[in-house]
Amino acid sequence: MYRRVTVHSTATAATTTSAAAAVTSRVRGISEYKFGQVPLSERWSGAPNPRPAAAAQAGSTPAPEKVKVTQLHNGARVISQQRHGAMVSVGAYILAGPAYDPVGCPGVHHLLHLALTTSNYNNSLFQLDRSIRSTGAAFSHFEKDKHFIGLRLDARSDMWRSQNNNKKGEQNQFNLNLVQDTIFTAIAAPRFHESDIERFRDTLDNNLKELRWQHPSQYAIQQLETVAFYKEPLGNPRHVPENNNGHVTSKVLLDQYSKYVTPDRVVIAGVNVEHDELTAEYENTPFPHSSTAPHHAAFAKQNTKPEFDFNNEQRQYTGGEKHEHENRSKEMGTNPDMDNETIVAVGYLGFGRGKASLKRYAASLVFQELFNIVIQDAVRYERTGSHEGVRSFYMPYQSAGLLGFTARSEPENIVKMVTAAMRDLQGVKVDDAAALETAKRRAAVVVSSQNWDTVRDLCDYMGTSLPLVANAQDSTQYVSPEDVLEAIRSVTPAELKQVKDCAMGTKPSLFGHGEMLAFPSLRQLGF
Numbered sequence: 001m002y003r004r005v006t007v008h009s010t011a012t013a014a015t016t017t018s019a020a021a022a023v024t025s026r027v028r029g030i031s032e033y034k035f036g037q038v039p040l041s042e043r044w045s046g047a048p049n050p051r052p053a054a055a056a057q058a059g060s061t062p063a064p065e066k067v068k069v070t071q072l073h074n075g076a077r078v079i080s081q082q083r084h085g086a087m088v089s090v091g092a093y094i095l096a097g098p099a100y101d102p103v104g105c106p107g108v109h110h111l112l113h114l115a116l117t118t119s120n121y122n123n124s125l126f127q128l129d130r131s132i133r134s135t136g137a138a139f140s141h142f143e144k145d146k147h148f149i150g151l152r153l154d155a156r157s158d159m160w161r162s163q164n165n166n167k168k169g170e171q172n173q174f175n176l177n178l179v180q181d182t183i184f185t186a187i188a189a190p191r192f193h194e195s196d197i198e199r200f201r202d203t204l205d206n207n208l209k210e211l212r213w214q215h216p217s218q219y220a221i222q223q224l225e226t227v228a229f230y231k232e233p234l235g236n237p238r239h240v241p242e243n244n245n246g247h248v249t250s251k252v253l254l255d256q257y258s259k260y261v262t263p264d265r266v267v268i269a270g271v272n273v274e275h276d277e278l279t280a281e282y283e284n285t286p287f288p289h290s291s292t293a294p295h296h297a298a299f300a301k302q303n304t305k306p307e308f309d310f311n312n313e314q315r316q317y318t319g320g321e322k323h324e325h326e327n328r329s330k331e332m333g334t335n336p337d338m339d340n341e342t343i344v345a346v347g348y349l350g351f352g353r354g355k356a357s358l359k360r361y362a363a364s365l366v367f368q369e370l371f372n373i374v375i376q377d378a379v380r381y382e383r384t385g386s387h388e389g390v391r392s393f394y395m396p397y398q399s400a401g402l403l404g405f406t407a408r409s410e411p412e413n414i415v416k417m418v419t420a421a422m423r424d425l426q427g428v429k430v431d432d433a434a435a436l437e438t439a440k441r442r443a444a445v446v447v448s449s450q451n452w453d454t455v456r457d458l459c460d461y462m463g464t465s466l467p468l469v470a471n472a473q474d475s476t477q478y479v480s481p482e483d484v485l486e487a488i489r490s491v492t493p494a495e496l497k498q499v500k501d502c503a504m505g506t507k508p509s510l511f512g513h514g515e516m517l518a519f520p521s522l523r524q525l526g527f
Helices: 013-026 053-058 108-115 125-134 178-188 194-198 201-214 216-228 242-247 250-260 275-283 310-316 328-332 355-374 411-426 433-451 455-463 481-489 493-504
Strands: 068-071 077-081 087-094 138-144 148-156 266-271 321-325 342-351 389-396 400-409 509-514
Touching: 068 275, 077 275, 077 455, 087 178, 087 455, 108 138, 108 148, 108 194, 108 201, 108 250, 125 178, 148 178, 148 455, 178 275, 194 250, 201 216, 201 242, 201 328, 216 321, 216 342, 216 389, 216 400, 216 509, 266 275, 266 455, 310 400, 342 355, 342 389, 342 411, 342 493, 355 389, 355 400, 355 411, 355 433, 355 481, 355 493, 389 411, 400 411, 433 455, 433 481
Parallel strands: 077 266, 321 509
Antiparallel strands: 068 077, 087 148, 087 266, 138 148, 342 400, 342 509, 389 400
């Protein structure tokens, strides 16, 4: 506690100066108070030196090492790359995304990755939160590519793992199993306590409303997926619908966890970590993860048949159209004087980013940039923010994808804007050599910035770039960034024509919200 020292005004100047110095010497910063953790300004005892002294003096950084992949005895796969950076990213990527939500109960995956961040059978929620905050780490949970949910921890390179060396006569002052507690134990022994689940109800609704009102174009894309793959696994929403919020109970989460969060459906990814250390952390978790556990074994017979064919996702495309009329200025309330507007998303069937369709994935990226050149759109790092006008998007899954554009404008201009954009997409020229070279360079910049720009991005990419089936022969074969860039450089007009024929060979899908009373149907637009 701070001490309050009062100096009387009648004291001499010397006394005042000495008293002020005494007060200054007694005041301590908040970082000096002992809460049990080592100060962030000091290295932990027993932590490995990330850089040798000779390399540090020379000012050189070791070159990144090769990506290593290992499949463990329980079926889980570990993939890592040591890049000798100061920050570590470690994540668990589980094959339990929106595509695996139960029939009639959409949004279970969204609450599942939220619930996995709460208390488990080894730590309370307070203990987990204290561990993350006291070390300056960052913890994230999310959904990716319709197939995965992820838990990721970003921490200092000397604080992510246990420092217990088990040597006799040597006792560590402070030991923290950060990754084991927050990720590995969470997926091996979660609690799904009812009180922990109920506190997320308002959060789920607020996240959906914020997406709808603050990022209307991204909301339109997510709703377009439910229309384009209507009543199919890929058509399950990425959010929790408001009318299904109360149906996702602790019992539903436990069943979903027992069925899908098995070791053979988990990929552990790490960047700036040693592969053996990451493997040891996972295998030494207080609660080992095993498919023979009673809750997993109860659903083992149901998991013998795959939910759908990963390599034939294009069969799920149905096409369709949906209009949601709303008075945005009235509904939002926070901006009552805003102009009336309409937001429309139009999508076509495309190819995915699985290893089997790598060349077509690269061709789809280049085709998107050819369309961006036609509509005179620039290369952007972040494409999900609020914007006006036309902007393209490409949502790749495993073997299928959704390629299209969003349009946002006043109701009197939106019909003309959407019609012109659909004509431009149909008229993209795939045999223009100069435009093709420009599109290749743009596609390489875009895919690099979206997937490998930061350590976090690279960790997410590595964790979701292995084959989905753990017992396949190529289950440990990794699609590297170099493979993707090489595929982009080698795209030919014939491959671009395949992308265009796939898109134009199926009927388009459309979703619109905002002022939609006067917006015509696709048939009335001539498509």
